[in-house]
Amino acid sequence: MSQADVAYSCGSCGYHLNLTSSNRATSSISSRYSKSIHKGLISFLSIDPSRFTQVDKVHCLPITWGRYRSKSKLLCRNCGALIGYGYGDSTALCGLDSPTSSRSSYKKIVVKIRALQPSEENS
Structure with a gap:
């Protein structure tokens, strides 16, 4: 971790x-990124x-698309406070297969x- x-x-x-500012997704800053900051x-x-x-959580799209979007709540392991969300996609059919990604x-x-x-902390 650098000084900045x-x-x-x-x-x-x-x-x-274990989140640092150097690990933020800033490579594709656009108007959408600016809106999310607001x-x-x-x-x-x-x-x-x-x-x-x-x-x-799993959000099913129409079955003809054959996809679902997974959404995980990210909670603090110590106190359980909601920190944010992790999103993923899978080509598995909703309700029929489990997600293959970790x-x-x-x-x-x-x-x-x-x-x-x-x-x-300085770790």
Whole structure:
């Protein structure tokens, strides 16, 4: 972690989440990214699954599309506060097959800015 990096902790209990500003998804900043910042959301490239409790949901699209979109709530492992969401896609039919990707590899990870605080740990 470089000097300019900021490490983040849970905004409720201060639990270190192993999220850093260098791991934010900023390579494709566009008007959509700007809108998400205004909504209080920031994107990260990956998370440390040992720091989160993940609660999965499945949103089915029409069966003719043959897809579903998985959405996992990312909760602080220490206090259970909602930190954000992880999103993934699968080509499995809804309700018939289980997702093939691991729970910690998401296509998109969105974190609520208000659920974070700068960490005082230097790890």
